[in-house]
């Protein structure tokens with residue numbers, strides 16, 4: 001199986017794969033795990049597609065806000081059912097010039113513009 005690139009630095013922008021943990025919960029993925037510590041519940045991904053263990057209560061509180069919890073960085077090869085997007089930080093006008101067609105095909109999420 002061809003390994004999917006998790007980051008691209010082919011131009012002066014920085015683009016990386018990110019994942020929506022809300023989708024993991026809504027699909028009740030079999031690779032989710034949870035544990036309790038100090039009275040709080042945390043969840044994570046056994047496959048470590050995202051490396052973090054997320055506080056469930058804080059996650060739910062943020063999910064109820066306008067922007068929702070959003071995304072976390074992908075740290076390992078996602079599985080086909082993972083809800084992955086591309087997050088781009090453009091410095092200038094690299095977007096239309098993007099030469100990485102695989103990244104271009106992904107749902108692109110521009111979250112930040114870095115000005116000089």
Ligand code: SF4
Nearest residue numbers: 024029031045049082
């Ligand atoms: S395998 Fe993918 S969908 Fe399942 S918990 Fe991990 S990141 Fe989420």
Ligand code: SF4
Nearest residue numbers: 008011015098099103
């Ligand atoms: S804009 Fe395109 S070529 Fe540049 S880093 Fe992002 S995906 Fe790669």
